[in-house]
Amino acid sequence: MIRALLIDDDRNHAEGLERALNQRGLITSCTASILEAVRRLQCREASIDLVVVVIADRWHPWLEILHQLQQAAWQVGIGEFPLFLCVSRLNFGTQFQLQIERMGARLVIE
Amino acid sequence: MSSNNSIAAVLNTMDLMLAEARHLRAAGPDFLLVHRFRTPGIDYCEPGEEVFAVLLVQRGRKYQLPLAASQRLIFDYLAHSNIAQSSKQIEIGIRSDAFYQQHGMNAKSGKALVRQIPRSAVREHIKRLHRALVLVFQDANLPIDPRKVLVVTETVSNEVGYLLRATCRWTHLDLTAHDSQRFWK
Numbered sequence: 672m673i674r675a676l677l678i679d680d681d682r683n684h685a686e687g688l689e690r691a692l693n694q695r696g697l698i699t700s701c702t703a704s705i706l707e708a709v710r711r712l713q714c715r716e717a718s719i720d721l722v723v724v725v726i727a728d729r730w731h732p733w734l735e736i737l738h739q740l741q742q743a744a745w746q747v748g749i750g751e752f753p754l755f756l757c758v759s760r761l762n763f764g765t766q767f768q769l770q771i772e773r774m775g776a777r778l779v780i781e
Numbered sequence: 782m783s784s785n786n787s788i789a790a791v792l793n794t795m796d797l798m799l800a801e802a803r804h805l806r807a808a809g810p811d812f813l814l815v816h817r818f819r820t821p822g823i824d825y826c827e828p829g830e831e832v833f834a835v836l837l838v839q840r841g842r843k844y845q846l847p848l849a850a851s852q853r854l855i856f857d858y859l860a861h862s863n864i865a866q867s868s869k870q871i872e873i874g875i876r877s878d879a880f881y882q883q884h885g886m887n888a889k890s891g892k893a894l895v896r897q898i899p900r901s902a903v904r905e906h907i908k909r910l911h912r913a914l915v916l917v918f919q920d921a922n923l924p925i926d927p928r929k930v931l932v933v934t935e936t937v938s939n940e941v942g943y944l945l946r947a948t949c950r951w952t953h954l955d956l957t958a959h960d961s962q963r964f965w966k
Contacts, residue, residue, distance in 0.1 A: 673799065691788045695795075720802075721795065745919055752924040754798045758791050772840075775922020779794045781787035 674718060676753075677701045678708045678740075679725035688723070688758070697721070705736055712743040712753070719744075719753045726759040733757070734770055741774065805925055809947035810918075811838040814857055817954040818887035826951065828879040829887035831894055832857045833954065839921040846913045851896045852906050854881055860949040865934040865942030868903035887956060907931065907943055 675692055679685035680703040692699045702708050712719060722740060726733050737755060744753050755776035762780055771778040816826060817833040832853040836843040848856065858875055859866070866874065875881045875898050885894030898906065914927035934942040 687788065688791065691792060695792060741922060751926050752918070754802055754924050756795055756798060777794055777798055779791050781790070
């Protein structure tokens with residue numbers, strides 16, 4: 672069973688996405704807070720296979736946030752590392768998408 | 782984009798990522814082993830070549846594993862086998878193979894690149910290989926456990942075996958090939 676962590680601070684949007692993920696058979700937990708997401712990724716017991724980061728504004732440093740989340744997952748130690756999917760509600764352009772890809776994540780623009 | 786379409790796009794990308802991860806776990810990651818000092822015209826691995834580098838290939842990018850010569854030899858040796866081998870078997874296998882006993886000697890370097898790998902050192906080299914895999918998987922953000930790539934298998938006694946679960950390919954740089962220059966820097 673695939674466990675997903677959805678990071679989205681828009682409750683309505685999160686509910687729609689969570690429902691779609693659950694319909695695909697994923698066990699999804701949701702948080703609006705980056706710090707809480709970091710805490711959950713650092714938790715050894717709660718194994719997470721997929722992290723979905725919803726990018727909803729232009730003022731957060733999203734690349735830094737993604738790096739921070741990836742570091743949190745790695746700090747758990749040697750083991751499986753979750754996949755990172757960024758869902759952007761804004762178009763940041765090709766360069767941004769390229770940077771996301773270079774970090775090993777994928778980007779979908781809604 | 783409408784809400785339904787945007788969710789479909791997210792799910793399609795998610796499916797692609799999960800399929801990629803499943804393939805990675807089933808076939809293992811892709812490694813490219815670079816041998817240099819090949820005699821021009823030879824189309825197989827011959828004694829005298831050097832195991833120059835081990836590269837992880839991920840989404841078209843190459844990441845070099847930070848390995849010393851002994852670890853590159855063990856990696857190369859395990860990459861040729863799909864059977865788990867004990868420390869003793871690895872030691873004997875490397876000692877009895879002319880490729881490793883004449884390692885790098887095509888470069889007229891004498892035995893400078895030859896490594897003897899005693900059984901007692903194999904375990905430590907495996908630890909360092911695991912460490913190198915951790916570093917390179919982090920660098921490539923590859924979602925896979927290094928212990929599932931370089932696997933330590935148990936036996937019915939207290940001996941353990943080592944098995945590399947990966948897709949390995951080899952490439953050769955000739956002694957005098959102009960196109961090999963970029964690797965020499």
